[in-house]
Amino acid sequence: MSSPAPAPKSPELSDKSKKYDRQIRLWGEHGQTLLEAATICLVNVTAVGCETAKGLVLPGIGGFTVTDGSSVKEEDLGNKYVDNLLTVKAAVLERNCYSFFLDASYLGKSKALACMQLLQELNPDVNGDYVDESVDYILSNRPNFFESFDLVIASNLNERSLLQLANRLWESNVPLVYCRSLGMLGSIRLQLKEHCIVEAHPDNRQFDLRLEHPFDALREHLESTEVTSKVPWLLVLYKYLKLWQKEQGDGKQAPSTYKEKTTLRELIRAAMQTDEENYEEAIKAVNTAFGAGMVPKALKAIFEDDACEQLHKKSDAFWIMTKALKHFVVEENKGYLPLPGVLPDMTANTDAYITLQQIYRQQALQDADQVYHKCQEYLKQMSLPADSIDERTVRLFCRESAGLAVLRGTRIADEYEKSCRLQPLVEDNELQDPLTAYNFALRAYERFLSECGSIPGECAVEQDIGRLKSIASKMLTDLGLQASISDDVLHEICRYGGAELHAVSAFIGGCAAQEVIKIITTQYKPIDNTFIYNAISTESVTLKL
């Protein structure tokens, strides 16, 4: 039975595509598809956690699950001083009760349920779920619970729970985004094992034109075309580059010093009849037109990575394509990357420009095709299905090859055991950079929660400063660091008494949501690995801890 021919596809966008139009312009339909296929888990209902989740529900993440063991109860909110862990939890949560996603009508209900419903309301296309159990309870009773998620977002944990959760997620290879928001301070710690980025979307992309070592089709075209005022500047530049090379006579392919560039510019200017636009553009392009197409340092390291050298059946498609790319570059293309095939706009008549554009595009397709076939060869060798890597993906991969990046993270637990990353930040026996000091103080704050069972500064500011100071000193000593933290910093932490300010949470939540989107879409580079924000001075820093 034959089905009727499909109706011609209307060019107008689908409803969903219209709703997400403003963001699809950034990460593309393919990025949106990945986002809509992802599910995340939000551990603990806090303002910063909810703001992060909001930044993912609105753009249409596939699904989310909120876990929180407490309910929105008045009693919970009052309990502060009992020295047992369960009530401490309630006390710790109390400071966070006020999120935009909780209101008085939810009194008595599960906090996880309330938060899930209010987040769900933001976007009916997203699947919301909840578990009204604490993270400690889940970890001890259903330790595999978190493995089904693409990523976990957590906040407001005491040190013990944080380390338990982080270790568990490291073992299961699930990325963790841990957010802190206290008073005027905030931070994001990203823990993931390995993250491969194809589309880094650099701010200033260099066009890869290959003028100094043109491929055959390009050379043929450049040398057989007359340079007039109607051709793209690329042809002008090539003509005078040749002349420059001849005059230079030292075998140098392209100008690199200021003086050499000036000489080339002068050659072009001297040949100008009137003020032809394409000559002007060629002069301007001298600075940026050369030097692309080589293997950048970061990519060299990726080529030498074990994951690239040792492919196996479970290798990510990224590594299979990387190995095929390496083969192409080293064995088939004299060390040059596959051609991206993207040209800038150049003043010229239509035919001259389009002809040139076709030559670049054709070559880019050819290069990508070779890489694609190598990928297929590897897939076959490993008895993997041929359709696990398609041509479109390889074309994109080749176009972006100069910007490929691999991020290898560190365990959060390492921060408590190894001092190597903190050592350079110590000077005159003090943690120098105020932002670093604040971040360390936030960690001491979490140990305070574990050890003392109360919130630093919530009631007895002066007394708690002393206790926080000894905790921080012990943490530094345990790390083998001869250093201290300024009293002023600890005083400021205690002054907050556990306050979570919404404007800080919204700032951190917005940033954290974007980092999650980067990880899920494998586009744009995430932080590596700790972002610290100080709203007092409106300053931030990123540290690799």
Next chain:
Amino acid sequence: MSVASPVNPALTLQNKRWNGLRHVLEREGLFCKDNFTPSPDNLEFLQTSSKVLIIGAGGLGCELLKDLALMGFGDLHVIDMDTIELSNLNRQFLFRRSDIGQSKAECAARFINNRVPSCKVTPHFAKIQDFDESFYQQFHIIVCGLDSIVARRWINGMLLSMLRYEDDSVDPDSIIPMIDGGTEGFKGNARVIIPGFTACIECTLNLFPPQVNYPLCTIANTPRLPEHCIEYVKLIQWDKENPFSVPLDGDDPQHIGWIYERAQERANQFNINGITYRLVQGVIKHIIPAVASTNAVIAAACAMEVFKLATSCYDGMSNYLNFNDLDGIYTYTYEAEKSDSCLACSKTPQLLNIEDANTTTLEDVIKQLCEMPRFQLKSPALTTVMADGKQRTLYMANVASIEQATRKNLTQSLGELGLQDGQQLTITDATTPTALTLQLKYQTNEIEMS
């Protein structure tokens, strides 16, 4: 607590709500602003006395309303002339599908008023130009979440015009600080403007990215990009064929569909690739990409500055924050400098240099006013007082009859128009609520009088 003495749980919860803010506002701090006095009065002021205006209830505005309501502010006003569209819903989180077509300001206000009982939001479904000084005067602080540069410049001009001077110093009571946020994709900025004291919008006009304009001859004769084909259909073919007998409406899918088809035809004719429906829409409507996250970040930075200014708890940001999270997360805060030659906030008369009054036409002057980075006017109207004391309109585009009467002046030189070196031109434009004054400065002083 016994069952017999019922307590309104919402009220208790609400009191507890502010525990965090109380710590920050009622305790001494080593990093606090010098003149900060910790006291319950600070929160009291936010809740009962302070009055903040939010301009724009879009991506930034929705976030600002929520942020300020949750930072303790009790009296907010919001202005927005727009209605809700489907493509807003990926970030303007106070709106739902069923709200499409309604006023953004009214819908946003309703939402906050329902969700945050301690905050009262008053909506204004209107343009900022619909209000005058007497309206803007009632606010302590104004926050802008706008996508229009013209609107930013207008409110900037309004706040500057409201400054009162005594002798040579500004009366502090007449100052209304302006916090301005802007986003584009993964980039954004937030700034604090103290009118008359720190750099204003016009001081740093060059910070706005120049608008992309394709030369008409490229569009008509040598198209190379899909954008060139779309612009051709928009600028030339639409008027010629007038397919629906109405002006082009970027929100009408029929119109966009027509342009898409014609642009595709033109692209095929020239062998140009890459016409998509999304691209056509983007070019026609000048769409700026936007995500929830950047809006949240920039609005939060703005809200924090409003909070600092209103409570004096910490020093305000000085004065310009750049944010970018394409590669990691990057922020940079610096002090944008006040410009002595600022058209809006410098107190000295600004000069307009004229190379040669005998060859420079009025049209050249208008072109300069539109294109020079420090002016960037939209459609300036020029008047002056002639040597004989008579007021004369040199050119005005916005009133058809006056345009017709003054059009002949465009091609005349300043000399031919009888304008003297040092003569003042009074200029009105959509970018400013008040008239600007520029003084002609001739480089060569020999004028051939006709």
